[in-house]
Amino acid sequence: MTTYSYFPGCSLKGSGRAYEESLLPVLRALDVELEELDDWNCCGATAYMAVDEVRACVIASRNLALAEKLSHKELLAPCNACYLVLNKTQHYMKESPSVQGAIQKALKAGGLTCKGTQPVRHPLDVIVNTIGLDAIRKRVRRPLTGLKVAPYYGCQIVRPYATFDDQYNPTTMDRLLEALGCTVVPFPLKTRCCGGSLTGTLPEPGLHCSYLILKEALRRQADVIATVCPLCQFNLDSYHDKIAGKWGAVRIPTVYMTQLMGLAFNMNERELGLYRGFIPMKPLPASKPAE
Amino acid sequence: MKLKKRIIQYEAERVVGFADEIRNVPGCEELRSCIQCGTCSGVCPLSTYMDYSPRQIIGMVQSGFKDKALRSHTIWLCASCYSCAVECPRKIRITDIMYELKQRAIQERIYPRRFPIPILAQEFNKMAQTHGRVTENVLAAIMFLKSTWWTAFGMWRLGLGLMRRGRFPLHLESIKRKDELNRMLKTLDKVTIDMLHDERGKGEPARGGGR
Numbered sequence: 327m328t329t330y331s332y333f334p335g336c337s338l339k340g341s342g343r344a345y346e347e348s349l350l351p352v353l354r355a356l357d358v359e360l361e362e363l364d365d366w367n368c369c370g371a372t373a374y375m376a377v378d379e380v381r382a383c384v385i386a387s388r389n390l391a392l393a394e395k396l397s398h399k400e401l402l403a404p405c406n407a408c409y410l411v412l413n414k415t416q417h418y419m420k421e422s423p424s425v426q427g428a429i430q431k432a433l434k435a436g437g438l439t440c441k442g443t444q445p446v447r448h449p450l451d452v453i454v455n456t457i458g459l460d461a462i463r464k465r466v467r468r469p470l471t472g473l474k475v476a477p478y479y480g481c482q483i484v485r486p487y488a489t490f491d492d493q494y495n496p497t498t499m500d501r502l503l504e505a506l507g508c509t510v511v512p513f514p515l516k517t518r519c520c521g522g523s524l525t526g527t528l529p530e531p532g533l534h535c536s537y538l539i540l541k542e543a544l545r546r547q548a549d550v551i552a553t554v555c556p557l558c559q560f561n562l563d564s565y566h567d568k569i570a571g572k573w574g575a576v577r578i579p580t581v582y583m584t585q586l587m588g589l590a591f592n593m594n595e596r597e598l599g600l601y602r603g604f605i606p607m608k609p610l611p612a613s614k615p616a617e
Numbered sequence: 618m619k620l621k622k623r624i625i626q627y628e629a630e631r632v633v634g635f636a637d638e639i640r641n642v643p644g645c646e647e648l649r650s651c652i653q654c655g656t657c658s659g660v661c662p663l664s665t666y667m668d669y670s671p672r673q674i675i676g677m678v679q680s681g682f683k684d685k686a687l688r689s690h691t692i693w694l695c696a697s698c699y700s701c702a703v704e705c706p707r708k709i710r711i712t713d714i715m716y717e718l719k720q721r722a723i724q725e726r727i728y729p730r731r732f733p734i735p736i737l738a739q740e741f742n743k744m745a746q747t748h749g750r751v752t753e754n755v756l757a758a759i760m761f762l763k764s765t766w767w768t769a770f771g772m773w774r775l776g777l778g779l780m781r782r783g784r785f786p787l788h789l790e791s792i793k794r795k796d797e798l799n800r801m802l803k804t805l806d807k808v809t810i811d812m813l814h815d816e817r818g819k820g821e822p823a824r825g826g827g828r
Contacts, residue, residue, distance in 0.1 A: 336751040341784045365793050367749040372697040373741035376719040379644070384805050385745060388798065422643035428808050435804035436797040485699035486712070493703045519662045519698035526757060527733040529768075531666035531694060564775055602782040 330452070331393040331401045332360035335408040335556075336368050342405070342556025344599030348584035349404055349449060351598075355465055355591050356457050360402060363392045369403075369411040372522065383425055384432045386415040391433055391440035400445045402452060406555035410482040412446040413489065448483055450554050450583065451490040454498045459505045467592035469507030470610065475586070476513040476548035477503060478539060478562070480555040484517055493517070499583055503552060506590040511546040515539050520561045529568065536561045537569050540576040550607055551580040563604050579605040631681040639678055644713035651675050657701035657711050667691040671701055671711055678714065687722040691715075693734040733764040746802060749792030754785050 338346040353360060366389050368374075374382035390412060393401040403409040418425045419442040426442075433440055453462070477499040484493050491498045494517055500510045520539060524532030540562060543551050553559045562580040569576060581603060588598040589610065600607060640648045658670035668690045669677070677686040686692070692715050701711040719738070722728050728735045737760045744751050744759075754776070761769035779785040792798065 336790065337753065339750075339790060340753045340786050341779060343784060365749075367792050367798055368745040368751045370745060371741070371751075373738040374745060375697070375716045376735075376738040377723055377742045378720060379642075379713075379716060380809065381742075381802065381805060384801060385798070388801065418643060425643055428805055431808050432801040432805040436801040438797075438801075481698035481700070486702045486710070488703075519696050519700070522696035522698070523737065524663075524694070524696050524734075527737055527760070527764075528694070531663055532696075534666075535662055535696075564778070567774060568771075602784055604778055604782075 327357050327359060329359040329361055329398050330447075331396045331398045332362045333366055333369070333389055333393065333401055333403045333408060333412070334362060335403065335405040337405055337556035337560075341560055344602040345404060345556050345559070345582045345584065347597065347599035348582055348588045351593060352584045352587045352591065353449070353453075355593075356453070356461060358452070358457065361396060361398065363389060363396070366392060369408040371407045371411060375411075380425055380428050382411070383415045383418050384429055386411050387419070387429045387433060387440050387442070388436065388438065390415065390442060390444065390446075391436075391438035394440055394444055395438075400447050400452075402449060403446055404449045404554075405557075406448075406480050406482040407557065409446065409448045410487075413487055416442045416446065417487070448490075448554070450483070450498055450502070453587075454502050455490060459501060462502065462505045462587070466506060466590045468590060468610075470586065470590050471507045473508045473586075473610065474511050474547060474549045475503050475508045476511050476543040476546060476551045477516055477583075478513065478520075478543075478551050478553050478558060478580075479516050480553065480558040481517055481519050483554060499552065499554065502583065503586065506586060508586065511543075511548045513543065513546060513548070515542045520558045522557065522561075525561050525565060529565075530572075532561075533565055533569055533572065536565060537573050537576060540569070540578055543578050544576055548578065550586075551578060552583045552586055553580055554583050559603075566605060577605055579603055579607045581607060626682055626685070630684065632683040633681055635681040635683040636679050639714065639717055642713075642717050644710050645717055647707060647709040648675070648679060648714060650707040651679060651709055652707060654706060656704050656706060660700040660704050661695075662698060662700065663694045663696060667694050671695075671715075674718070675709070675711065675714065678718070684727075686718055687725065687727050690729075692718045692722060693728070693732065695719075731764045733760055736760055736764045746798070747795075748789060749795055749798050750790040752786055752788075752790045754779070755789060 369386050370382040403412055479496050484496050503510050519535050521532035521535035559580050585598045639645050655672045658664045658672045661671050664670050674686055674691050695715040699712050723735055740759050
């Protein structure tokens, strides 16, 4: 049994709660426990960086300090934006003496300390590279044979820091999905931008980004898109009526990679939060549970 | 055929030393090494919607056309996907430069009225600062009220759908130790002011925009 510190981020408590609902039981099934940081705060995401970069690093560093207080070796951040911001803060602490100085002074005022060296990891990385595909295959009770999946990674998980995979053509999730029995369709738009927060602020360019990804997934005859980021899931799943009104219908469900894992582990669909999506997933072909 | 009017930029519009100011910001050091190859504009998924391409913005900043760069829509359309930053042959962190330009545009209050993106960024910060966490639906509501509120009517279906699926929290998320975060940010304000004084003490930046 390994335990990681866990930084859920605001989305996983709000619109992306299905991600947390599926992540926790799936990791528990793989003998991994998560300890949520006590009183964690918002990481700042991209919006904070746009107003004040040093302040953004400081509020993110509070979480790094809280994580270092716990005795676990690594910190898990399932949201792509949180994952990047926490990593970026550590990079700035290393590179820029002025940012490092500001952070240390601010933390001291809050009665905290932070070295900025504890690895921050994404669940996708931990599941495939630490837990390993063999352990996953052993745990699969109902292989998702015949389910065609388009793996969509989003941008900030691999860019700008290629922490565990290629910056344009990552394959970690592809291998994971294959281990679950899925058919992975070739998906060249796997790291193209989904529009980020533009879908809410400037729908015309923002939704067009989402539309292109959905259209490509349909063209590749995927049944479902798998994501690892709450904002990607939200953008690809929630705006279907608006997209249909502008460029034509491109209905395809978007789920979290952890939900597909849960299905393959024969967990309850409702408990995995699958009903929270706007476009429902088609029922899986009834396959016999493996012995 | 519609003739496009050519816009001439005059020497007088340049702000001498602007490029140096940006270059001194952590993350933006490589600005001067841009060779105007246009790779950033080519890989940018949003460049077709921009008024100036990322390459043009970098060129403007390099030559000190501050006003034009800060007034552009380009800086706000950048969705922070970092495609340009990883492809740039001169390793310029274009995304970070865009962040810096956004910050300056907000500081100097030069962005289009009721333009939702800078309003969202500022409201996000206010919420993250006062409550320690961000409640997305409340944030979206505040953003719409302060910007293009009439477009919010088109969102009723989305809101209802989120509510039905239990993804629309009705209370404001918040941390317990707000005073701790407050103390940290107050100290930081003091630190940054001290840093600014230090930098002003060093005198004017070199004339002619650097090297």
